[in-house]
Amino acid sequence: MSLIDIHTHQKKSSSTALCAIYSAFDTIATAGIYSVGLHPMMVQNYDAIAMESAFRAMKKDAVWAIGEVGLDKRNKEHWDLQVTLFQQQITIANMLQKPLIIHCVQAVDACLLYLQAAQVPVVFHGFRKGLPVAQKILQQGYYISFGSALLQDAALQHCFKSIPLHQVFLETDEAPIAIDTLYETAANLLQTEIENVILPIQENFKRVFKLA
Numbered sequence: 756m757s758l759i760d761i762h763t764h765q766k767k768s769s770s771t772a773l774c775a776i777y778s779a780f781d782t783i784a785t786a787g788i789y790s791v792g793l794h795p796m797m798v799q800n801y802d803a804i805a806m807e808s809a810f811r812a813m814k815k816d817a818v819w820a821i822g823e824v825g826l827d828k829r830n831k832e833h834w835d836l837q838v839t840l841f842q843q844q845i846t847i848a849n850m851l852q853k854p855l856i857i858h859c860v861q862a863v864d865a866c867l868l869y870l871q872a873a874q875v876p877v878v879f880h881g882f883r884k885g886l887p888v889a890q891k892i893l894q895q896g897y898y899i900s901f902g903s904a905l906l907q908d909a910a911l912q913h914c915f916k917s918i919p920l921h922q923v924f925l926e927t928d929e930a931p932i933a934i935d936t937l938y939e940t941a942a943n944l945l946q947t948e949i950e951n952v953i954l955p956i957q958e959n960f961k962r963v964f965k966l967a
């Protein structure tokens with residue numbers, strides 16, 4: 756098994772890099788694995804046709820997760836619509852039994868509140884906050900994914916080191932970096948061999964996606 760990348764926007768046609776789609780939902784290929792979601796920063800841009808095609812795409816076998824979905828305070832103007840679509844997509848995730856990939860910016864308490872309805876595994880992607888916020892998420896049994904910010908952000912590195920690996924993922928998201936770089940950084944931070952990062956994250960991946 757190659758390195759797990761739980762959230763990327765590059766189509767890699769790989770079975771270990773989960774490619775997140777938030778537009779052009781009809782373009783999903785059969786190769787590769789995907790997450791599909793109505794993005795909280797873009798809720799105001801989706802018309803009925805786009806939503807229909809997103810909901811149709813969510814049912815495809817190549818789509819393993821629902822996301823990125825969630826709440827983003829920067830898009831305050833459309834908060835109510837964000838909440839409505841977030842709740843709706845949690846319901847869909849439950850119906851399809853597909854995990855949720857969460858986009859959460861300055862809205863962790865609200866996200867956790869609505870996620871009480873979730874009956875599937877939950878991954879908070881692109882985590883950049885401190886340990887107290889991380890603890891709130893981990894206490895719910897959810898996972899936290901770290902992206903390129905982990906490479907330089909000392910406070911985030913400290914947070915990463917305090918979190919159990921069995922609730923962690925790594926991701927490239929939009930950063931022009933190889934996922935390998937994140938695994939190497941993680942291993943360096945933990946002062947351990949890279950295998951000791953790779954294996955627990957593979958186990959997390961198998962658990963979240965119910966792989967044998």
Ligand SMILES: [Zn+2]
Nearest residue numbers: 775823928929
């Ligand atoms: Zn993303």
